[in-house]
Amino acid sequence: MGFDNESIVHELIANVQFIPIFIRLDKILIVVSKISISSCEEYYGAGLGYLFTLITKYNGKQSLFIQSILEDKCSLNVYYEGIKLYHNKDTTPNKIWETIGILRKYDGMTLFGITNSYVQQKLEELKKNNNIITCTSDNWENIDLLNLIFEQNIKKRKIANTFSDWSNLFTNWYKQTNTIIQFPAILFQIYPENYQFQEKELGAWRAMLRASGCINITPFSKKQHIHSEIRYNGTIRSSKNIR
Structure with missing residues (x-):
């Protein structure tokens, strides 16, 4: 044959x-x-x-x-x-x-x-x-690079633009001494109060954060205790987050 x-x-x-x-x-x-x-x-x-x-x-x-x-x-x-x-x-x-x-x-x-x-x-x-684009927290002041990651993870998934300037997520967090964020609570920095997130939106933002150098972005359910670790500038820290 x-x-x-x-x-x-x-x-x-x-x-x-x-x-x-x-x-x-x-x-x-x-x-x-x-x-x-x-x-x-x-x-x-x-x-x-x-x-x-x-x-x-x-x-x-x-x-x-x-x-x-x-x-x-x-x-x-x-x-x-x-x-x-x-x-x-x-x-x-x-x-x-x-x-x-x-x-x-x-x-x-x-x-x-x-x-x-x-x-x-x-x-x-x-x-x-x-050509998947990624970066680390060292690049968060490079808005052009973050824009490419945003295009790749948010725009391509056709997420509704109901949020304000998304780059504030990174500029505000970068200025913090604490390397831990609570997800999805951090998104309320750019979304209206009491906004009801869809799973597709949360998935897209998790992908965005991971591509930007974060790991273990975990959703919280009410009254649930979760240990989360996020790698930030090469350092791993852990905390107990309660929501």
Whole structure:
């Protein structure tokens, strides 16, 4: 058939944007059918649209697991013969797999395929080709660079312009001695009081902050205590935030 001929194979796949990645994990086969990128460190650079499947037993039945990364969460659906048996969304792959309670010998990142060396290689290639722009807090006085990051993370997602001068977020924070912010409370510096945020908006601003050198931007629920850490000027500090 010619599939052992390297030149024929290269010609056949010349216009194919992505070839599924097959990852063997003991007896489990993980198929990464779509990859996408982000500046999110919690997802090791993977982003919205990342999609993959695996087949293993759930409640004693050989089932199809469909896993994906959404705007700011991960999703897991389990199907048996077309019937959905399980659904869950959470902030990280590890939390999803801790909840479902199977395959405990692996962490969620491994089962999502994200930390696989070949997947990481493809994510890096995609990142270079898409010219994702990032910076650190040392660059926050460079408004031209911040504007590019704003275009990339806010404007491209078509977020409604109901806020005032967004650059104040960075100029005000940069002047603070405290490197910790509370999210999404900080957004009320530029949004009207009592503004009701949509998940899409929060996801876009998290992406903006991450691309600007912050990590672990975590949403708070009422009466919830969360330890958050944000890397700022190369220093990690932690605090307990209460909302």
